Amino acid sequence: PSPxxxxxxxxxxxxxxxxxxxxxxxxxxxxxIVRLKERVQVLEDREGVTAKQSGDDAPIKGRQLLKGSVMTQRM
Structure with a gap:
């Protein structure tokens, strides 16, 4: 039996x-919850602009960071 x-x-x-x-x-x-949903919407809207500019259907967070680091290295 358990203790x-x-x-x-x-x-x-x-x-x-x-x-x-x-x-x-x-x-x-x-x-x-309402405040968090509003914050998520703001962040999604920002990502949506990035996705439209790059032509991606669904942006991959790690991929954007990688692109930025590659661009920084080239400059």
Missing amino acids: EADTSHPTTSSIPLPSIPTAPILLAQEEE
């Missing part, structure tokens, strides 16, 4: 959780 089964103290799964209202937490999380 937890032999102990006389309660395990974390048997300790009752305090009752706390979740509405404020959910609202804060929802607001954070």
Whole structure:
């Protein structure tokens, strides 16, 4: 048997959780999700401009860095 089964103290799964209202937490999380989605959209828009200029259907992040380092080395 596991050591937890032999102990006389309660395990974390048997300790009752305090009752706390979740509405404020959910609202804060929802607001954070909205902000993150907006940030993702901004970043995707930037990448979209780069992809259109280079003619790529789906830009590969590592590839752009490689191009930049190659261009830097040539200059």
